[in-house]
Amino acid sequence: MRIYLTNAGAVTLLEPLDFKRLDVLVDPQPAEQLERLIARIGQREGNEHLRLSPAVLRFISGHAGEPDWENGFAAMISYASQAGWVDAQGNVRAHLTPNENQAVVSEDEFKAAMRSLPAGVSAITTGIGEAVGGMIVSSLTSISAEPPLVGFFVNVTCSMAAPLLENGRFVANILSDTHGTVMSAFLTEKQGPDRFKRGQWVEGQHGPVLADALSSIECDIVNTEVLGTHRMIVGKIRKSSVHAANPMVHFNSGTHRLEAV
Ligand SMILES: Cc1cc2nc3c(=O)[nH]c(=O)nc-3n(C[C@H](O)[C@H](O)[C@H](O)COP(=O)(O)O)c2cc1C
Structure with missing residues (x-):
């Protein structure tokens, strides 16, 4: 061992x-x-x-x-x-x-490799009333169907890191290609209710729910671990909803629409 x-x-x-x-x-x-x-x-x-x-x-x-x-x-x-x-x-x-084996890639090599990874974009939310919080992530991932688990990674310096742990719950709202203003409000407004001025937000038990999100996934946090600069957050899905629409895709430092091949 x-x-x-x-x-x-x-x-x-x-x-x-x-x-x-x-x-x-x-x-x-x-x-x-x-x-x-x-x-x-x-x-x-x-x-x-x-x-x-x-x-x-x-x-x-x-x-x-x-x-x-x-x-x-x-x-x-x-x-x-x-x-x-x-x-x-x-x-x-x-x-x-x-440990003698210390060969790792440089930060530039890491970023170049990650820019090659297409990913969906989600608005992670938590809290109620004036105490709501939100952030944009491209790291949301499926983990397990039984029990139903999803996860994402939050920078430990992000304004959402503490509220997520305090509330112990979140909603992952998967954005469609019509949610550009929702995304920019999250990225430019100060943390709190101001980030929810754009888009059809409704209060939910786990955090604000975006009414027309591709999917809104409401979770209780069941596991977390700090890994380097980020904290892994794993949530057990209590409730989910789905709406047919086209996804927003993050790729090569920009957002894109999905095109059939
Ligand atoms: C497309 C996109 C994906 C992002 N993905 C993540 C992510 O997975 N984890 C993360 O901590 N920050 C991610 N960020 C950065 C956060 O959205 C946020 O800007 C940063 O954490 C600072 O948040 P703050 O102003 O609330 O402190 C992403 C940003 C963009 C534009």
Whole structure:
């Protein structure tokens, strides 16, 4: 098992079924960020080791409760205990391994690749009355049909990042090619009711609903995680509506109409 402390700010477990080793793979990253990640999973022991709680390993494994995994995990903890790596509190010692594989693309290469990705445009909304908020995203994506889940990514510096978490709910309104003014109001007006001056907005339980959106998808937030500059928001769909129209498509830094080929 390898806990991976990425410089994206996430904690993941690699090789959860390999009980022959236990270490913590660490991307190069600012010391403060690394210490925050370490605090989420255990305590530092000198420069080269951590103390990990078995409960943390069980939580991030994604396999706790499966009989085969439980047997392998119990054998690993028992082996570590005999080797003297488990302390009086039951915490296991694990080595910190620097990650040598750091080849990544530049920001320009990333942007060029992402400009090649056509995507729908959605107005994400949350709140009621004077406390409404909204933002434009092209990152809305389908996740799962059973249970019904969608997700999108919000920049942690965006004015919607905090209201989304406080309300715990949102509406994803998928824009048609007639919603240019709705989009520009969202992009140019200050956060709040001013962003809803254009378009047919009606109050909804999860946030403002755009009456003639291609689809309005009303969700409760069920999972979030910060990944690099953005926070992933996953919503369980409580209610949805659909209207036939042509989509607005974002591609190569501009908006387009869809044309049949
Ligand atoms: C077509 C388009 C797609 C966008 N997609 C996203 C997105 O997926 N996530 C995101 O955080 N911001 C996205 N943005 C930027 C936001 O709409 C917004 O402008 C930015 O987060 C600043 O928001 P604020 O003024 O409310 O703080 C997109 C902007 C455009 C024009």
